[in-house]
Amino acid sequence: MYGIILAGGSGSRLWPLSRELYPKQLLNINSDKSLLQATFERLKVCIPQDKIISITNTKHVSNVKMQLSELTDNPVVLSEPVAKNTAPAIVLASKYIMQKSNSDPVIIVVPSDHLIQNKEKFLSTVKKGEKLAEKGYIVTFGIEPDYPETGYGYINTSENLDEGFRVKEFVEKPDVEIAKKYLHAGTYFWNSGIFMFKASTLFDEALKHAPEIAKLTENFDFSTSNNIPFIEFDKMPSISIDYAIMEKSDKIALVKLESDWNDLGSWQSIYDISNKDENGNVLIGHVLDNYSKNSFVYASSKLVATIGLEDTVIVETEDAILACKKDRTQDVKHIFDTLKKQNDNTHLVHKTVYRPWGFYTVIAQGEGFLTKIIHVNPGQKLSVQSHNFRSEHWVVLSGTAKVVLEGKELILSPGHSVDIPLKAIHSLQNPYTEDVEVIEVQMGNPLIEEDIIRYEDMYGRV
Amino acid sequence: MYGIILAGGSGSRLWPLSRELYPKQLLNINSDKSLLQATFERLKVCIPQDKIISITNTKHVSNVKMQLSELTDNPVVLSEPVAKNTAPAIVLASKYIMQKSNSDPVIIVVPSDHLIQNKEKFLSTVKKGEKLAEKGYIVTFGIEPDYPETGYGYINTSENLDEGFRVKEFVEKPDVEIAKKYLHAGTYFWNSGIFMFKASTLFDEALKHAPEIAKLTENFDFSTSNNIPFIEFDKMPSISIDYAIMEKSDKIALVKLESDWNDLGSWQSIYDISNKDENGNVLIGHVLDNYSKNSFVYASSKLVATIGLEDTVIVETEDAILACKKDRTQDVKHIFDTLKKQNDNTHLVHKTVYRPWGFYTVIAQGEGFLTKIIHVNPGQKLSVQSHNFRSEHWVVLSGTAKVVLEGKELILSPGHSVDIPLKAIHSLQNPYTEDVEVIEVQMGNPLIEEDIIRYEDMYGRV
Numbered sequence A, B: 001m002y003g004i005i006l007a008g009g010s011g012s013r014l015w016p017l018s019r020e021l022y023p024k025q026l027l028n029i030n031s032d033k034s035l036l037q038a039t040f041e042r043l044k045v046c047i048p049q050d051k052i053i054s055i056t057n058t059k060h061v062s063n064v065k066m067q068l069s070e071l072t073d074n075p076v077v078l079s080e081p082v083a084k085n086t087a088p089a090i091v092l093a094s095k096y097i098m099q100k101s102n103s104d105p106v107i108i109v110v111p112s113d114h115l116i117q118n119k120e121k122f123l124s125t126v127k128k129g130e131k132l133a134e135k136g137y138i139v140t141f142g143i144e145p146d147y148p149e150t151g152y153g154y155i156n157t158s159e160n161l162d163e164g165f166r167v168k169e170f171v172e173k174p175d176v177e178i179a180k181k182y183l184h185a186g187t188y189f190w191n192s193g194i195f196m197f198k199a200s201t202l203f204d205e206a207l208k209h210a211p212e213i214a215k216l217t218e219n220f221d222f223s224t225s226n227n228i229p230f231i232e233f234d235k236m237p238s239i240s241i242d243y244a245i246m247e248k249s250d251k252i253a254l255v256k257l258e259s260d261w262n263d264l265g266s267w268q269s270i271y272d273i274s275n276k277d278e279n280g281n282v283l284i285g286h287v288l289d290n291y292s293k294n295s296f297v298y299a300s301s302k303l304v305a306t307i308g309l310e311d312t313v314i315v316e317t318e319d320a321i322l323a324c325k326k327d328r329t330q331d332v333k334h335i336f337d338t339l340k341k342q343n344d345n346t347h348l349v350h351k352t353v354y355r356p357w358g359f360y361t362v363i364a365q366g367e368g369f370l371t372k373i374i375h376v377n378p379g380q381k382l383s384v385q386s387h388n389f390r391s392e393h394w395v396v397l398s399g400t401a402k403v404v405l406e407g408k409e410l411i412l413s414p415g416h417s418v419d420i421p422l423k424a425i426h427s428l429q430n431p432y433t434e435d436v437e438v439i440e441v442q443m444g445n446p447l448i449e450e451d452i453i454r455y456e457d458m459y460g461r462v
Helices: A035-044 A058-069 A086-101 A119-134 A176-185 A199-209 A211-217 A241-246 A267-273 A326-341 B035-044 B058-069 B086-101 B119-134 B176-185 B199-209 B211-217 B241-246 B267-273 B326-341
Strands: A002-006 A052-057 A076-080 A106-111 A138-143 A154-160 A165-171 A188-198 A252-256 A282-284 A287-290 A296-299 A303-307 A312-316 A320-325 A352-355 A358-366 A369-376 A384-386 A390-398 A401-405 A408-412 A417-420 A426-429 A436-444 A453-456 B002-006 B052-057 B076-080 B106-111 B138-143 B154-160 B165-171 B188-198 B252-256 B282-284 B287-290 B296-299 B303-307 B312-316 B320-325 B352-355 B358-366 B369-376 B384-386 B390-398 B401-405 B408-412 B417-420 B426-429 B436-444 B453-456
Touching: A002 A035, A002 A086, A035 A052, A035 A058, A035 A106, A052 A058, A052 A086, A058 A076, A058 A352, A076 A086, A086 A106, A086 A199, A086 A211, A086 A241, A106 A119, A106 A199, A119 A138, A119 A188, A119 A252, A138 A154, A138 A199, A138 A241, A154 A176, A165 A241, A176 A188, A188 A199, A188 A241, A199 A211, A199 A241, A267 A296, A267 A312, A267 A326, A282 A287, A287 A296, A287 B326, A296 A303, A303 A312, A303 B326, A312 A326, A312 B320, A320 A326, A320 B312, A326 B287, A326 B303, A358 B358, A369 A426, A369 B369, A369 B436, A390 A401, A390 B390, A390 B436, A401 A417, A408 A417, A417 B417, A436 B369, A436 B390, A436 B436, B002 B035, B002 B086, B035 B052, B035 B058, B035 B106, B035 B119, B052 B058, B052 B086, B058 B076, B058 B352, B076 B086, B086 B106, B086 B199, B086 B211, B086 B241, B106 B119, B106 B199, B119 B138, B119 B188, B119 B252, B138 B154, B138 B199, B138 B241, B154 B176, B165 B241, B176 B188, B188 B199, B188 B241, B199 B211, B199 B241, B267 B296, B267 B312, B267 B326, B282 B287, B287 B296, B296 B303, B303 B312, B312 B326, B320 B326, B369 B426, B390 B401, B401 B417, B408 B417
Parallel strands: A002 A052, A002 A106, A052 A076, A138 A252, A282 A296, A287 A303, A296 A312, A303 B320, A320 B303, B002 B052, B002 B106, B052 B076, B138 B252, B282 B296, B287 B303, B296 B312
Antiparallel strands: A106 A188, A138 A188, A154 A165, A154 A188, A165 A252, A312 A320, A352 A358, A358 A369, A369 A436, A384 A426, A384 A453, A390 A417, A390 A436, A401 A408, A401 A426, B106 B188, B138 B188, B154 B165, B154 B188, B165 B252, B312 B320, B352 B358, B358 B369, B369 B436, B384 B426, B384 B453, B390 B417, B390 B436, B401 B408, B401 B426
16 A cells, blocks of 8 residues: 655644644644654554655645654655645656556555544554455545534545445535534535545546546656656646545545544634643643633743633744634634735744754844844754855854855854855854854845755755 | 922833833833823923933933933933832932922922823913912822722812812722712812922921931932932831821822823723724734724734734733733733742843943843844944953944954944954944944853943943
């Protein structure tokens, strides 16, 4: 069996903790592992790790690789140059698997940003699904609804198939009256977004119902690169696997997902799965509360003092704060969209950005200057680089840094500094065992991350 | 006539915007002037500016002088080395005035942190008070209550005195039932904390009712300094003027304060006096709101996004955020007290600190290092100084800085830097017309503001 992890995402639902360039699956929620990492670990129970591949947008590849590298050597990550929803991604990733394995395996496709805590029950569901997939079904995993949720799509089932049910129809997010009917009917399930199929079944059904995708897929060749070429991929329609194939095919089956499941689609759902104190509050980080009830307060970098809140969500990050009534957390998406329209960077990135070599935090920014703290992990090295529009000035705060500037090597201990002139080729390295922290003052115009020419890079980013 | 501005304060009520070292009177609320500055401007209508003196705790003297210097030359600020409540401050400041003027003038005493917007009506109240003060009364200014407030002290009046009333008694903050009785009685007023008297009247009454304070006051001599010596002042009892004299004396009169008045004692009262939008919201700074009602949101440094809040106060500052139900804003004081007990600096100072030469902002802090942006106004100069426990490293971001290091003069333009070794005597100056911004990286242990030896200072802080 092979696994495909869908590792894209817009980062809008859990803003300001998620950002467009740091979406939900990269976050640690309730755990020391990210949702992406937890997804990988869950698949590892039923699939050898070299048979698990991830597919994500080019902009997330570096972060996805970095997180998966903590769990496995050389994780395979396919890079989509443009977002085309799930159908092209799933069909192409399946093609990749057939090409690499030269076989027709059963494939399980899973989102990377849901919470499923019971691995054993998940495994037993997968086993049932595998049997149906072997029989030629495209298998969906459904969750038995326990209340009339209006935020999910539903799947209606008909005849029993031993391991599951035949699927009658996919239905859109219902209003609350219809959701109640679905709940009472007993044949409806929530759509988990998890699918299983034999590769050949998917291609047959794609040829029938989404021939454009199936035919375009034939042109792709993964023998030399995992990067999907833009020109071909951009011809793909942007469509979900549900619309393109599932709703049209008559070979769809459903297996009931026995495990607990939560799509973590809003701060309300994060609150729901969290442990509460005696007042029903979830208080994370440096929070000082008096008299609040049933509230969720997340302080990531500063003190948050709360008094007398009820059913309220407060999320504090370095550059943006959300204060929201708990039953309005679905509307966070609108805030995100507004910020995006306004070109406000708070929708896009955090002030702290993770890199393969460590991380940096923007601590101040002004007319013509930008100041960061750069944290380099032991044994790591930033790329050999130069900048056309900015000079840099480094002061070592802790650890010992090795700097190569125009071919000259400098060993800098705390309190020592170096000027990096415009266009000078330079690198920053931590060859020792202690963390290195450096203050960087950038000066120039424009001051953008993209002003970087890389000459050498130990993480393959040249 | 002379004026005494009581410019002390604990900074607890409007936390996190006010801090112990940056109390309410220093804040700009609803105006481009601080409450202290507005108080001075108000007094200027009836008193020549060189006859207005301020008294405050030593820790606030620098900020009080700095703010008043924007309005008048050489403001007189008496410095209390320790907090002893209002009675010692008022009696001593009155002694200062008698000594300096060699006369027995009428004195008006005003708090510096209340909002009084109508200067003309204030002036007419003062004129009435002056007449009663000339007749030998200690005059209080009372506000006619328009609802049964439980957070203020009340003053009960008896016979009419033309310009006002004779005072029968001072009463403590009542519960709501008693407050309703006071409201209906028609003889009760809120205590504004404003007083007027002839200096000799105050001393006579002090000798009678607070002889300890009166006798200790005789030892003070202001002929050489405005700094009140600690050893003598520390012998004073810590007691309010109300307890020490007003409640005991039979020479108390009340004049009705005609002007609008607000003590700005909580975020609720700030909300009350602010202009609201059509949803009853007050949104200040970078706030993005959807569907909130009757809420107060203040963003000082970051984006605050709000959704569906009702009757809620959110105040965002660089290092602390308050989220509070509007009817619980009185409890902000408890948060402040808890932080103080925990030695959490967020009760004490802001990350941005104003100095006579400009301001600095702490932008990052860690084990053994601290980074600031220092902003030096044109023509200004930091003191000539050295540090025993820290080295410093300066990078000029904008403007042109003049640095003197161990007697050697350096002119630094943007992008240039200098190392200040441990114990080296140095100064930073902006002799030009453009603002200077410098990034300072401090390294050492301990890293405290107090590690400073001043050799020369243009603001008299040596």
